[in-house]
Amino acid sequence: MHAVLDSVASPGQSTRLRAFLDERAPATPCLVVDLDVVRTNYHAMRAALPEATIFYAVKANPAPEVVAALAAEGSSFDVASTGEIDLCLAQGADPESLSYGNPIKKAADIAYAYRRGVRRYTFDSDGDLANLAEHAPGSRVWCRFLVDAPQSGTPFGKKFGCAPEMALRLLARAADLGLVVDGACFHVGSQHTDAAAWTSGIAEAGRIARGLAEAGVATRSLNLGGGFPASYRDAAPPLAVHAEAIRTAVAEHFDTAPELVVEPGRAIVATAGVIRAEVVLVSRKSDHDEHRWVYLDIGRYSGLAETENEYIAYRLRTAHPPTPDGPVIIAGPTCDGDDVIYQNTPYRLPTALRAGDHVDILDAGAYTASYSSVSFNGFPPLPTLFVG
Amino acid sequence: MHAVLDSVASPGQSTRLRAFLDERAPATPCLVVDLDVVRTNYHAMRAALPEATIFYAVKANPAPEVVAALAAEGSSFDVASTGEIDLCLAQGADPESLSYGNPIKKAADIAYAYRRGVRRYTFDSDGDLANLAEHAPGSRVWCRFLVDAPQSGTPFGKKFGCAPEMALRLLARAADLGLVVDGACFHVGSQHTDAAAWTSGIAEAGRIARGLAEAGVATRSLNLGGGFPASYRDAAPPLAVHAEAIRTAVAEHFDTAPELVVEPGRAIVATAGVIRAEVVLVSRKSDHDEHRWVYLDIGRYSGLAETENEYIAYRLRTAHPPTPDGPVIIAGPTCDGDDVIYQNTPYRLPTALRAGDHVDILDAGAYTASYSSVSFNGFPPLPTLFVG
Structure with a gap:
């Protein structure tokens, strides 16, 4: 009790x-939000994973004041909609620092994002990939694959991501379509308290990267998504534990260290x-x-x-x-x-x-x-x- | 399938x-809402239960246009907050036609409602009753009691209402506190497709009314709440079936027919x-x-x-x-x-x-x-x- x-x-x-x-x-x-704590949490995440670029998941708290504070600290932003793109740009974010991470996008919204300067996108389907090739030519793309993450506090189910072998096929197709293949992307699920959750996703991402290399498609980064937990009534493991699990798994499953990208939301705000x-x-x-x-x-x-x-x-x-x-x-x-x-x-x-x-x-x-x-x-x- | x-x-x-x-x-x-259908549904409810006064449950669709259309047809309104009171009055509803049906109210909100002319309230606890006596003196009150309604499409659980014997005690106390005892109130749960659900609630309400009469407290009405279903993918029984179940149960469990009140929302919009x-x-x-x-x-x-x-x-x-x-x-x-x-x-x-x-x-x-x-x-x- x-x-x-x-x-x-x-x-x-x-x-x-x-x-x-x-x-x-x-x-x-x-x-009431203390913006100093937002800044402190952002720098704690940078310190825990200095090799990673942080894309703050705007959906976690889209208050303009939060976005402006993080833009001033140098954060990049993971956005889910054209509304979030407008919000970030209005708060001083560079369009180059935005990633349109929602794999469910209208063609018109991709075109809008591209017009506003967004050049990074995540997809998980043939349909969205075709739209990206048409409306965001030459952009950098990640393909999100499905991981099982039963320990998530708020599990994602199967709404996002595709089977890993399909991700491999889609990324090869992305290269054929003239997009810049960044690599694979996965998400362990929000409020994930088991650091081991990262391991299987990173292993799978390593297999996808090797498969692409064999097909002559180079990859450059690994997008680990979000899911870094906050302590509520039950304390969550500290960031350092997650960082260490990530670092160990990347060293084991990648021959060449990829650039790392993380998309924390909850852990920042x-x-x-x-x-x-x-x-x-x-x-x-x-x-x-x-x-x-x-x-x-x-x-x-x-x-x-x-x-x-x-x-x-x-x-x-x-x-x-x-x-x-x-x-x-x-x-x-x-x-x-x-x-x-x-x-x-x-x-x-x-x-x-x-x-x-x-x-x-x-x-x-x-x-x-x-x-x-x-x-x-x-x-x-x-x-x-x-x-x- | x-x-x-x-x-x-x-x-x-x-x-x-x-x-x-x-x-x-x-x-x-x-x-897109067809206001003619709103009006038709309102009159269909009147035709099905001509002996009942209809208090439209504003929460179901609080669009000002819907409220105005129903006010023009002569509907009364079941409101859940001061915001809904303001909305109804702005759309031409008479304050006498409003019932503050939410048993969870701040004292300040009761005082506000009373200032705006609201004279009907529902309660289910000692605390709310004391606030009504203080801030809405002389008003008409219903006490909501708990019914089991497992067949509801969206069951209410136990959030609202109190045990029937407690309702009897609270209504007697309401009379002592100078409030006008309307009677008992229950709600079978939203989207209720089993017409028999009304029977046990009406039987219990009859016992409460008789208990109050024995204690020298006269009651005048029975508030049956809402719950009248709409047809979605699965067709719901027509209103006439519910009306007949209600009529039969009231005749069986009340010596003198009480005024009836219903609070449909879904069935209207x-x-x-x-x-x-x-x-x-x-x-x-x-x-x-x-x-x-x-x-x-x-x-x-x-x-x-x-x-x-x-x-x-x-x-x-x-x-x-x-x-x-x-x-x-x-x-x-x-x-x-x-x-x-x-x-x-x-x-x-x-x-x-x-x-x-x-x-x-x-x-x-x-x-x-x-x-x-x-x-x-x-x-x-x-x-x-x-x-x-």
Whole structure:
């Protein structure tokens, strides 16, 4: 059974954000992001994998302030749509630093990206490859192949990537079509806590690179995708462990070291954000129930989308002493039965908790505000404030 | 195995919306709502249950045009938030026609609703009841109790309502606190296709009413909530079947017929809407796969939230002849592995289907546009167009 913990992975920024929230007392719910932590996390990733180029996965937190801060630090950007391309360019990113990493693209969107100067693309199908050859001639391309990654916190299933032997065929075809073959790409799945996950993907990528070399097609880089985890209620292994696993596998499976590319999102922004919510109601379903229901003014449709199936178990903090406490079910404010945050994951909150008290949701800088619904049940989207 | 069907429940409006889409060719994805169908559905509900007052559940489709059309027809409104109160009043609804049906309310929001003239509220806890007594004195109240409704398409779980014996205690307390006790309230769960579901709830409501009468507290109405189903790929029983089940159970379990209140949402707007989407990509994961992956420019984060766990299986229509066809997995456009629409529910689409073709998602007027994320992956929210 987990108790309510204060931040352990990032005690400094947590304290700073808490002070900001206590002093400013903004309307709830809100997300506060510390841009200094974003910068610190970016440089920690660079230090852990100095041989890799970092393409920040904009989808994790597309706030213009975050993108601008990372552009100023020299980051490159992994974008998923023309909207994200426009966003990055408006925040000062060089089009050369953008990679259009979504293998699902309309032909018109490829043409738009190319007009805006984007010259790196990921694909995983014949159809997208043909569109790239037509609308983004001469660009650099990665082909994404499928890996099994059952240990991912939020597994990708089979939506992205193709079979490795098909990736080999497609990359050879890409060369024939006049595209610049960068190499293979895979993604272990978001919030991946098992460093060994990289090994099989890198081994497969090595086989693809050798197959291409035998076909006379040179490759230059290996795109490892994202998936680097953040610590939530369960601590994740430090970046260094993942870096070492990657380094070892690359040395084993590649004759010539490829340039490395990583696409972290969560690992850059998760610990930079805290959501402050308010308790709307504390109730029991019968006069005999042990569990209290704690309803917050934020839920699955206003920012906590990653609590679907209770995938991400955030650390929570209240202004009360952690004990005495008791078991709770935590839910959002909408008239929607699915808007329950945690009912299977055991959570305990202080018995002193009352309506009107605040609850801080820690390490919530990734995959929160941008998931908010526009107006479900008449509740507005989650706003973001910035410090740093 | 289901084939691709054209609309059977609503062939007229489907044809009209299709003509509109084909002539105007709006940018995709978009939702088009036929306001005449909204009006027709409202009057069909009135005809099926003439003894009931209809409070349209605004959350199902909160487009101002829909609210205005229903207000003009004389509908009352079930609102879930202060945002929905403002919306309804701005569209001409009388504050007396509003019921604040969300049992999870901040004290400040109750006070706001009361200031704006709202005099009907639903609660299910001691805390909310105390706030109502303080901030909405003299208002009419329903207490929501928990029913088991395993046949619901999207079951509510236990998020709303309290144990029936607790509802009895709370309603007696409400009378002591100077509130006007309307009676009990329950909800069988959204998209409920088993008409027998009403029976046990009505029986329980009858016991609560008798218990209150014995305690000297008169009740006047029974709020049956929503849950009236729409026909999707699987046809739902007609309204008349539900109405008959309700009528029979009320006659059996109430000595004096209570006023009836219903809160339909889906049943009013689902068949009024069609989403037009575009095929972004058709691909296979290996050169030997039977299944094609069909990626649309709409997904779970831009309007198809009710395909979570594949709860709602929409009917799909393309411009191609339905056969020859083949099995497909259908997914959305984002870089998110969970943005898969149907992979366990067997769907077949024409083998002629290509990128750039459109796919119409039928009977999609409920619980779609308002669920859209603000900007996930840089994709804009689903726009709504109107005819009628």
